[in-house]
Amino acid sequence: MGSDFEPKILVLATLACAYPGADAVGKAHLEYPANVSILRVPSPVLFPEDFYLRAFARGIDGILIASCGSDCPYTGAYDKLSRRIDGLVHKMKEGGLEIERMRLTAICTVCIKAFLNEVNQMDRKLREIGPANREIASRLWQASLRELQAGAVAEPVRSAS
Amino acid sequence: MTEQEQGAAQQPESEKPRIGVYICRCGGNISDVVDTEALAKQVQSLGDVATCKVETFMCSDPGQATIVEDIQKQGLNRVVVASCSPFLHELTFRTAVQRGGLNPYLYEHVNIREQDSWVHKHDPAGATAKALRMISAAVGKLHHVEQLERIRLGNHRQALVVGGGIAGLKAAVELAGKGIPVILVEQSPQLGGRVASLARTFPGEIEGPEFVHKLADQVTGHPLIRVFRRARVESVSGFVGNFDVRIAVESQPGASEPPDGHGQAAPAEAQEFHASVGTIIMATGSDPYTPARGEYGFAEQPAVVTLPDFLRQLADTPDGEFRWNGRPVRNVGFLHCVGSRQVDGVNPPQPDGKINDYCSRYCCTAILQQALTLKQRFPAVNVFDFYQDIRTYGRGREDYYTKSSAAGVVFLRFHGDEPPVVEPGENGSALKVRVKDWLTFGEEVEVPLDLLVLGVGMVPHAIPELIDRLKLPVGADRFLQEVHPKLRPVETAVNGVLLAGTAQAPMDIEETFSAAGAAAVKAAILLSRDVVELDPFVAEVDAEKCNGCERCLEECAYTGALLKETVEIDGETVVKARVNPGLCFGCGACVAICPTRAIDLKGWTLDQFDAMVDGLIEAVPVAG
Numbered sequence: 001m002g003s004d005f006e007p008k009i010l011v012l013a014t015l016a017c018a019y020p021g022a023d024a025v026g027k028a029h030l031e032y033p034a035n036v037s038i039l040r041v042p043s044p045v046l047f048p049e050d051f052y053l054r055a056f057a058r059g060i061d062g063i064l065i066a067s068c069g070s071d072c073p074y075t076g077a078y079d080k081l082s083r084r085i086d087g088l089v090h091k092m093k094e095g096g097l098e099i100e101r102m103r104l105t106a107i108c109t110v111c112i113k114a115f116l117n118e119v120n121q122m123d124r125k126l127r128e129i130g131p132a133n134r135e136i137a138s139r140l141w142q143a144s145l146r147e148l149q150a151g152a153v154a155e156p157v158r159s160a161s
Numbered sequence: 162m163t164e165q166e167q168g169a170a171q172q173p174e175s176e177k178p179r180i181g182v183y184i185c186r187c188g189g190n191i192s193d194v195v196d197t198e199a200l201a202k203q204v205q206s207l208g209d210v211a212t213c214k215v216e217t218f219m220c221s222d223p224g225q226a227t228i229v230e231d232i233q234k235q236g237l238n239r240v241v242v243a244s245c246s247p248f249l250h251e252l253t254f255r256t257a258v259q260r261g262g263l264n265p266y267l268y269e270h271v272n273i274r275e276q277d278s279w280v281h282k283h284d285p286a287g288a289t290a291k292a293l294r295m296i297s298a299a300v301g302k303l304h305h306v307e308q309l310e311r312i313r314l315g316n317h318r319q320a321l322v323v324g325g326g327i328a329g330l331k332a333a334v335e336l337a338g339k340g341i342p343v344i345l346v347e348q349s350p351q352l353g354g355r356v357a358s359l360a361r362t363f364p365g366e367i368e369g370p371e372f373v374h375k376l377a378d379q380v381t382g383h384p385l386i387r388v389f390r391r392a393r394v395e396s397v398s399g400f401v402g403n404f405d406v407r408i409a410v411e412s413q414p415g416a417s418e419p420p421d422g423h424g425q426a427a428p429a430e431a432q433e434f435h436a437s438v439g440t441i442i443m444a445t446g447s448d449p450y451t452p453a454r455g456e457y458g459f460a461e462q463p464a465v466v467t468l469p470d471f472l473r474q475l476a477d478t479p480d481g482e483f484r485w486n487g488r489p490v491r492n493v494g495f496l497h498c499v500g501s502r503q504v505d506g507v508n509p510p511q512p513d514g515k516i517n518d519y520c521s522r523y524c525c526t527a528i529l530q531q532a533l534t535l536k537q538r539f540p541a542v543n544v545f546d547f548y549q550d551i552r553t554y555g556r557g558r559e560d561y562y563t564k565s566s567a568a569g570v571v572f573l574r575f576h577g578d579e580p581p582v583v584e585p586g587e588n589g590s591a592l593k594v595r596v597k598d599w600l601t602f603g604e605e606v607e608v609p610l611d612l613l614v615l616g617v618g619m620v621p622h623a624i625p626e627l628i629d630r631l632k633l634p635v636g637a638d639r640f641l642q643e644v645h646p647k648l649r650p651v652e653t654a655v656n657g658v659l660l661a662g663t664a665q666a667p668m669d670i671e672e673t674f675s676a677a678g679a680a681a682v683k684a685a686i687l688l689s690r691d692v693v694e695l696d697p698f699v700a701e702v703d704a705e706k707c708n709g710c711e712r713c714l715e716e717c718a719y720t721g722a723l724l725k726e727t728v729e730i731d732g733e734t735v736v737k738a739r740v741n742p743g744l745c746f747g748c749g750a751c752v753a754i755c756p757t758r759a760i761d762l763k764g765w766t767l768d769q770f771d772a773m774v775d776g777l778i779e780a781v782p783v784a785g
């Protein structure tokens with residue numbers, strides 16, 4: 001891919017952890033690429049699969065969910081989120097959308113280095129693999145919507161116990 | 162009011178958006194990187210932006226006044242401010258929008274400082290283009306917002322104070338003085354906590370028990386304060402204004418009334434009490450650091466003791482010859498910073514793998530107070546003070562240092578990365594301390610001692626269950642953490658839960674009193690009204706779209722937050738989900754799984770997020 005490709009990276013940052021973490025990067029006056037845009041969210045558990053796929057279909061090239069990880073202030077939310085992202089990544093893989101475009105990570109309020117590592121890695125990777133295939137994303141998005149509407153979303157995988 | 166104005170006041174969300182966008186230069190913090198003037202021109206071309214202005218400081222009074230004026234004169238019905246982090250000024254601008262006559266939730270904040278100009282210093286063009294994308298996202302979101310009302314709920318105008326040490330006692334007295342009923346829960350049979358066992362306190366040299374009695378008398382004698390001793394908070398749930406608390410009082414058959422009148426005979430049987438309170442003050446205090454076995458000879462050498470033990474025993478020692486456990490004592494050493502200001506790689510880590518790198522604050526003064534007392538009562542005893550740094554901060558406390566020095570206390574200063582080494586003594590001494598003394602430029606000194614007093618720091622009293630149940634934030638130092646050390650020093654991130662005293666950080670008695678007083682005032686403010694207002698960002702079910710599948714009820718982690726309701730529609734009985742806003746935490750887990758998109762988080766709807774994503778993608782970059 002040519003070096004003039006500017007991937008559009010969306011960071012979904014949790015209010016309790018990653019958003020202040022991203023603020024901390026600013027307060028430290030450290031730099032990362034300007035094609036990274038951050039939206040704050042109470043908990044990414046609120047997004048259904050199709051939200052991500054729609055974003056890819058519309059023009060986003062990579063999504064980094066900067067969550068609270070095990071510090072999540074909401075009971076059980078992180079487990080639900082990580083199961084959902086597992087399922088999504090599986091569908092992306094099956095459908096032919098590079099799974100590197102989708103990453104779930106945990107960033108704490110002072111995790112400056114971790115934040116920089118994550119966004120820089122995603123930026124490097126996306127420059128390598130190029131823009132997301134909007135057609136594939138669109139197809140996966142529509143399929144995911146249909147699945148949700150049919151009330152036929154696969155039951156979350158429960159632990160063996 | 163004209164017909165048109167009336168319509169606007171009733172239903173501004175149905176109007177065509179007229180959006181005002183305000184870009185802050187932040188005195189150069191933003192405009193030195195982002196081309197704010199070029200940005201404003203581009204923003205003008207975004208959909209339904211009626212006005213876009215650039216100001217040097219949006220948060221200033223004139224900056225805010227511009228918003229108010231434009232809302233009123235230009236009929237704006239949505240506002241965006243692009244400035245610093247929302248954590249600093251989102252509330253400022255919401256309030257300004259409200260002053261202008263708009264619902265405060267018809268506002269969107271864009272962070273172009275911490276997450277733009279400060280992180281893209283060497284890419285001004287990229288930063289300017291990003292600012293446009295982020296404003297475009299906000300403008301997109303504002304096409305999907307509606308007026309929101311804060312949630313108003315009843316307020317139980319009663320406070321729970323956890324801990325009956327001086328912090329809890331002080332907070333209880335202050336609150337009751339404001340006419341607010343208080344429930345005080347103390348785990349031990351006695352009120353007064355750590356201070357009750359201090360032979361002397363500084364400054365003022367008041368005896369701990371005397372000090373505690375005065376305070377405890379006020380508490381036990383107050384009609385508005387209900388004290389539970391030998392009690393613990395068995396469970397706690399709920400939220401500000403509406404905490405539900407279960408208190409368990411343990412039984413101890415045969416226990417008698419302690420002699421001082423501040424204890425309490427335990428009930429013959431365990432008892433449980435329920436209470437509803439509006440706020441909770443955490444006054445759970447601290448413990449003295451317990452050195453590990455062998456740390457400076459602790460628990461291996463009988464002549465090594467901690468400062469609290471020394472204090473107690475010194476107070477009980479008769480005048481005359483100084484003896485310790487029957488042995489005459491000639492040389493006493495005090496060692497500072499035991500369990501405090503530890504150095505990674507030098508001091509062994511604590512059981513949780515961390516080191517205590519904080520200063521415990523009370524110990525310098527307490528050590529010198531004891532050193533001075535010892536010197537005054539037993540002038541023949543030689544006193545050695547091993548320290549890294551000494552600061553007897555605070556009014557009237559420097560005297561302890563100057564007087565100790567004048568009384569002949571010998572000071573030896575070590576570096577944190579070369580702490581003194583304690584070894585068994587020779588020639589009749591119990592101990593030998595080897596130290597590299599930087600007051601003599603690094604000379605290796607061996608000091609024979611008969612007694613070594615470890616100036617142990619403070620560690621938070623362990624309350625893992627309460628931390629877990631209330632989801633209290635804990636700092637890296639394991640103490641409970643405030644929202645902001647300067648701006649909100651006694652509040653926690655859990656609305657309605659306040660901090661008093663050494664549960665939060667090492668403090669001396671004066672500081673503990675200040676903190677407890679502050680917590681009481683904050684609690685009194687929260688309890689001053691019959692209602693509490695909460696942010697409106699909770700889930701909401703669109704009953705028309707809800708098909709009653711109940712998936713959301715299965716997904717919800719919070720008991721009672723989602724309810725099943727049967728309603729009659731066209732003569733048919735159907736099931737609908739409904740949200741109890743007081744119990745909804747606003748996580749959005751229910752939103753993602755709803756097959757009919759009937760649930761959304763107010764203020765964070767999926768449509769709004771979709772619009773923001775589109776805004777990010779569709780914004781045209783600023784030309785050259």
